[in-house]
Amino acid sequence: MAKRTRLVVLFGGQSAEHDVSCVSARHVVAAADPDRYEIVPIGITRDGDWLRSDAAIAALAAGPAELPDHLTAAGTAVEPRATLATVDDDLPTVVFPVLHGPMGEDGTIQGLLELTGVPYVGSGVLASAICMDKIVSKRLAAQHGIPQANHHGVHADDITDALPDLLIDLLGVPLFVKPANLGSSVGVSKARTRDELVAAIELAATFDEWIVVEECIVGREIEVAVLGNREPQASLPGEVLPAAEFYSYDDKYLDGVAETQVPADLPEAISEQIRSLAVTAYSVMRCEGLARVDFFYEETGRGPLLNEINTMPGFTPISMYPKMWEATGIAYGELIDRLVELAQGRDERRSRHRSTER
Template sequence: MAKKKVGIIFGGKSAEHEVSLQSAKNIVDAIDKNNYDVVLIGIDKEGKWHLNDQSSYLLHAEDPKLIQLNKSDDAIAIVPGEVNNQLIHATDALGLDQLDVVFPIVHGTLGEDGSLQGMMRLVNLPFVGPSVLGSAVCMDKDIAKRLLKGAGIKVAKGLTYTRAKKSKINFQEAVELLGTPMFIKPANQGSSVGVSKVSTEDEFHEAIESAFHYDHKVVIEETIVGREIECSVLGNADPIASKLGEILPRTEFYSYESKYIDEKGAELSIPADVSDEVTKKMQQVAIDAFETLQCEGLARVDFFLTKNGDIYVNEVNTLPGFTKISMYPKLWEISGISYSELINRLLELAIERHQADLSLKSSV
């Protein structure tokens, strides 16, 4: 059987650019080379797309603090409406070899917020992960939590302000509703980018300014005192949940540095030390959240588990990290799915979903 061509799109313009480079490296290293040929498409921080060679696509690949995209001289462009030449070389307009499926491992803004997913739909390419709606909804912490709350799933209390309403943000009002300490977050960022934990009024206003650097909408949330538990979900119409893992941060909270740069920034307890009863309950809530937010393919559901057994969903991440210290693939490894097999299943789910989309009528 002929090998399938897999386009791995990575990098991007977001604050999570370097995380994406690490994720791409791990996927390239682990993908089954007997069944897949890899086509590397790196997006630089200016948004330009580069066709990269596997031997030289990264600089300082082994150092998360210095890792960089090695920009190529072969820029590529996208041609919507084409059947076989959706991607072309920008210099001579010659088409790239037809891709069978795309793994878009671009974290953060313009990568997992529905933007890239919409582009893949426009050019009629199957891709890993949720489609436009699920990606956009999960990226927006405000909208996601409104939907989860409406479905009867517990989430932290919070306040949301757009930049236009910034003058109405009041520290005392926030304290009265949420208490201290509280968390301040950009509504549309991941990987703890722009997130602050604050207790004083000075910290509060400084954190608000910082969050608005990353987004036009800011979320202020109460602190839920509890264990940080995570669950990986895999599937389309009939998703399954992995065993649970626990984050034991060695810092104030599970920061960007702890997640992706400092391997000693947090201890991962895998599997989490929780009862079978609680495990089954959290796995079901993970699947419920996955389906409520219209996810497909994959997502990682992050929880808080309180001392009295209350389960709060903190976040649903539709394109979780695939670095060597990332929880999503680690949880599937202990659940019986190896890294290589996980990538294979994700690609198969992408093609399955695409085939289902093609069966829909596009005209009356």
């Protein structure tokens, strides 16, 4: 039998998407082939404490998909770097950071993993940080001719009394206002009037010092799953049909009432155009491993418009990312194998460019 790989599954984390990360991790742990992997789950609490595998397994098994805040009191806390350091056997190790949002998907954990020197699933520090920032990623997309919503990025220090009218002149109403670095629709609001715009900016500023204001797009929400390193492949597109006025946090994770359709019902040419744009956006942002690339599609207008790239998309069996691959011919379990291979492939490739002799 081929040598097994130790797969360290990092889950939980400090962002608003803690719960969905726990659900994703539980399914990854259940689906990974035990003949191929020795699974080591490590839970990160909302407070940022890392929990050793036994406690993490117990928390996972207990459901309801959430780690208690203070498992550390039981003396199970571990030091992040010590946990990830190669243990005293020669089993190859790969870390799968199944973490969403800030402090997980934004390059911070990736930086720690770089320092530890262990191969890990998904994008590196740069792509993770770029894709988490809705202003910087839009700038890169624009530079590469990728169509997107008209928008304006602003720093909280530069908010003046004149700004709301200026934004309305520039982008019209209604407007979407978002913290630049967040996710799961937290702090996102739709403003229909000047007063609502002022309130929306204030709200967004409580979550991040950088704020992005966008024109409101009337269109369908189409997503594409991308997989690969230097030669990424795009899945068939899927569609999200938000139940509320927009795809909110509650809709995504609590009520779960948003309907999805995979594959999306699109003309072949549009489907191909969106898949190609997804691969371009993925490469431009230097993504690796996996990402879900989200679009708006104006049927009678500008066509597909890039919304955002999620470098660690939800990974439950009913999440869009695995569902889109399933529809394209890659089953959930195989997806895990491919991601581990991509992590090892990138590590190998990069080690060839990491000469210690300067």
